[in-house]
Amino acid sequence: MNPRGQQARSPRPGEAVRRPTVQDVAREAGVSPSTVSRALHTRGYASPDVRDRVRAAAAKIGYVLDHNARNLRSRSSTSIGVLISDLRNPFYADLAAGIEEELRAAEYQMVLVNDNGDPAEEMRAAETLLAMRVPGVIVTPVTAACPRILQDNGVHVVCADRELGRSGSDVVLSDNKAGARELTEHLIGLGHTRIGLLIDETKWSTGAGRLAGFRAAHADHDLEVDENLIAFTSFDAGAAQETTRRLLNEQHVTAIISANNVLAQGALAELKERRTKVPRELSLAAYDDVPWMSLVQPALTTVDQHTVDLGRNCARLLLARIRGELPPRRRIVRVAPQLIVRGSTGPVPKG
């Protein structure tokens, strides 16, 4: 039966509504409030008979638990903070989707905050989550201070996608080095020796790992990396396009790898503008597969990070921590990425 489904009339929208409490249910069922609490929610004992009676009474009067009261009293909460940089980026959206899915299945709620990659916003968000007394937070950190402050206040933290400094928190990472290495090797295998790398940062484990993989693949094949082919840009499609332009104008390259999906947009836009034939004249590959990459012509060769799965892993790990199922030492989960070869990479052009 629906809570308040039997109300005679609907209140005006937003009108203050007196919600039934445990007391009311207790009266209705002819038991004590404590018994109601046990019967409905907590682990304590209640006989099947009482349990049924209480359930019926609760449904009858449209009782809904008050999470605030429960959280306050029991010093716990089923809300989990999720702190990401930008929901409009499919990477973060997929991550959040995976997290949400797993949390929902475990009867937890997701409080999602965007920090736009801004340290100040991130810190504000952390304080808000602290105020909500969430038992755990999943964060794609911008600053090491954020995980730290959360942990210092007794909140479990899982860092997703990257780690900053020695936070000591659990972390779920994609194996960026392995993925980038495999992708680079794929190009080297096609004969490319002058491969441009479009990348925005190497301070975080993410960019650093991808760059390391790029270098490792070269080393494996006794190729020297021409440092001029590592094109630093900023995390923005427009900037990436500009950087791609400069790279193509100033250097001879036969293939380009973009370090993430945003940069790939810029690179592709530039190639489109130049009417470059891909892969005949130039091969293009990207890290971080997102849906549009298989829709463009030719479809892009990419590394799939299994982002949704990454999110699920974050949530699972965090929940296990919260439940105290894990030994104290910090856990590092690595999700293996997967190379997906599509049409945008081909043999090195002759001549």
Add this chain to the structure above:
Amino acid sequence: MNPRGQQARSPRPGEAVRRPTVQDVAREAGVSPSTVSRALHTRGYASPDVRDRVRAAAAKIGYVLDHNARNLRSRSSTSIGVLISDLRNPFYADLAAGIEEELRAAEYQMVLVNDNGDPAEEMRAAETLLAMRVPGVIVTPVTAACPRILQDNGVHVVCADRELGRSGSDVVLSDNKAGARELTEHLIGLGHTRIGLLIDETKWSTGAGRLAGFRAAHADHDLEVDENLIAFTSFDAGAAQETTRRLLNEQHVTAIISANNVLAQGALAELKERRTKVPRELSLAAYDDVPWMSLVQPALTTVDQHTVDLGRNCARLLLARIRGELPPRRRIVRVAPQLIVRGSTGPVPKG
């Protein structure tokens, strides 16, 4: 100063941490708890002198407000429920991003729940939000029961993107009819008279509006709509591809409109498979512009719903309601969509 920044040692992760309360701050500042509350948070008066002293004391001992206690006592909350169907769909992600941005600016938090378009999940989510005592919810409804139950419990509701039945709740809509009409007219203007419409539903105002716009444009130009060209499919790229295939096999069309971004993926995939020259042999247009549509070659002509803006409007409207700034009667906000002509639509092929 950071909360607990001066702790001598970090607790083990997740270790129970005794957080300072208003009482502690009061002792530290030499005032009463009531005064601390007023000085830090509420609207009540406190002299500048006291206010400073209390602030300093709070910072010194690392005090963080407890939202649960505050919400319980003050019967209010700054968490807003957002109930959408699928975060992995850029439409919903953008909507959520717009909502979150606006909420955050107003110091509210977003509790985001996916319902996967499933009525049962949606109802569970509604009950959870009820339990959290959120003052308002923004929902892309699956069932009319969901807005209703929320409102019956005194929660403000804003329906986003679509409305179901007579919910009586505020609603923020894209003007689907106008957008579809303009898009269809664009094609008719190019000489197309046999335009296929790929659409998944017409029960909701969304699909119904787009279909109505499609028909209206035809009527405006004294064209009859061949009902065989309205191809119903399900909300899934694979199904849309299959339906596109059937449509192209069974009917003569010179242009296709897909009613949303997901269906567009399917349509495009099919055209790619057939190596159809767009727009030379066939024009393709889509409703609901998302980033990949300008990356494909040729870029897709679309209707931009200004989705992020739609989200911002939802949040603004809801907040205004919560603050009691609006007259009681229900408000309908329409966000004008915008036709964006790109390369995928062209003159009707000769012959």
Add this chain to the structure above:
DNA sequence: ATCGAGTGTGGCATCGATGCCACATTTCCC
């Protein structure tokens, strides 16, 4: 019949912040 163990339930204090009102103090005006 008596005792002890074992079972269900109820009573009561409590989580932390705040609303409300009373009261002490200052300010102002006739």
Add this chain to the structure above:
DNA sequence: GGGAAATGTGGCATCGATGCCACACTCGAT
């Protein structure tokens, strides 16, 4: 200078659910 009005602050109860403990009761064994 006396009283009213204004101005700060403190006391206390309270929001709703639950943890903890006590207690009434059943039942089997002696």
